[in-house]
Amino acid sequence: MPFRIFELERWQSDFEHAVEFNLADSSVKGAPLAEVLPPDEIDRFLTIELGYPMVNGTEVLRQRIASLYPGAAPANVLVTVGGAEANQIACQTLLGPGDRVALMEPGYRQVYGLAEAQEATVDPFRLDPGNGWRPDLDQLAAIVGPGTKMIALVNPNNPTGMILTPEERHRIVAIAARVGAWILADEVYRGGERYSDDETPSFWGEYDRVIAVNSLSKAYGLSGLRIGWLVAPSSVYDDIWRRHEYTVISAAAPSMRLAELALSPAIRPKLIARQRALSRAGWELMDRWLSENFDLVSVAASEATSMAFVRYHLPIDSVRLADEIRRRSSVLVAPGVYLGAEDHLRITHGVGRSIVEPALDRIGSVLRELRTRRPVAHT
Numbered sequence: 001m002p003f004r005i006f007e008l009e010r011w012q013s014d015f016e017h018a019v020e021f022n023l024a025d026s027s028v029k030g031a032p033l034a035e036v037l038p039p040d041e042i043d044r045f046l047t048i049e050l051g052y053p054m055v056n057g058t059e060v061l062r063q064r065i066a067s068l069y070p071g072a073a074p075a076n077v078l079v080t081v082g083g084a085e086a087n088q089i090a091c092q093t094l095l096g097p098g099d100r101v102a103l104m105e106p107g108y109r110q111v112y113g114l115a116e117a118q119e120a121t122v123d124p125f126r127l128d129p130g131n132g133w134r135p136d137l138d139q140l141a142a143i144v145g146p147g148t149k150m151i152a153l154v155n156p157n158n159p160t161g162m163i164l165t166p167e168e169r170h171r172i173v174a175i176a177a178r179v180g181a182w183i184l185a186d187e188v189y190r191g192g193e194r195y196s197d198d199e200t201p202s203f204w205g206e207y208d209r210v211i212a213v214n215s216l217s218k219a220y221g222l223s224g225l226r227i228g229w230l231v232a233p234s235s236v237y238d239d240i241w242r243r244h245e246y247t248v249i250s251a252a253a254p255s256m257r258l259a260e261l262a263l264s265p266a267i268r269p270k271l272i273a274r275q276r277a278l279s280r281a282g283w284e285l286m287d288r289w290l291s292e293n294f295d296l297v298s299v300a301a302s303e304a305t306s307m308a309f310v311r312y313h314l315p316i317d318s319v320r321l322a323d324e325i326r327r328r329s330s331v332l333v334a335p336g337v338y339l340g341a342e343d344h345l346r347i348t349h350g351v352g353r354s355i356v357e358p359a360l361d362r363i364g365s366v367l368r369e370l371r372t373r374r375p376v377a378h379t
């Protein structure tokens, strides 16, 4: 079965290092190494033996991760190479030909492509822009049937920033439980809430068939470490671990040591605070830009993440618009259609004022230029 191109990631791979301002990323500006490695830890860090580490994650790291999930033990935690690997090996383990996956759209489309590669069928359930991107759970209830093996969701959501309410979470669990479906909960944006310092609760512990995925990339600003994890019940843990051995054997030893430090009680709150400060300050710039350009752009609602999912009011499809912006202004944004919603652009605002402000100005100029020209038809 051929892998469908992961269009969003390919778009970023092709152009992110070829533009002056990259607003297509989905993380805040990466934290410097010094924020994770205090001076009194450097000597110990330099003694790390560069042999294979514990392949499912060091004991300390799995303990630190388990402590973030009520009721989880280190034996439930598998440390992976980013949330990306966690999603991949979870899908490889759970899905096969003929299975159905109910999947939140718009969304980060990794599980979409992975499910298809496993010859499963994807049944999207929509977030509704007319209703603040709330999920249509009646639609979810209608599409979930005996063939549904998995409900896949991203909470808080990339790209809309929607956070499920407790009632919505409970309803999703009830819908899954009705047919014994797994919930694959990608929670990499937990900790990225805009209006509250309370972290979005995990699906872990709400139902026995949950695999919770997370990583250090988004809420901690440490995507360069390539450390993620999944928390899984013992019934599937070994099966998933087997795929991890085939795929990467283990995450890197120095990264795991840095991850132990990042999740330590002394450093974790500082990293989350840094990410929140960057995301929130960026949102203020974005919000101002949106009001100044209200005739061209709008945002339905956004409660989390360092990105805005911007609806534009021009007759042009999102790939062509993103391409015009890239060519004319050397700013990279992500086309909405690559996340499952046309007529939108995903624009990152968590990368610092010196980048966000001039880049948004340039995007505004391109949008105004295009508006004064003849309408560009949808392709």
Ligand SMILES: Cc1ncc(COP(=O)(O)O)c(C=O)c1O
Pocket: 026, 081, 082, 083, 084, 085, 108, 154, 158, 186, 188, 214, 215, 216, 217, 223, 227, 228
């Ligand atoms: C929802 C979601 N899950 C997983 C990933 C994978 O990221 P990483 O492997 O860096 O954790 C991303 C990256 O953008 C994402 O947005």
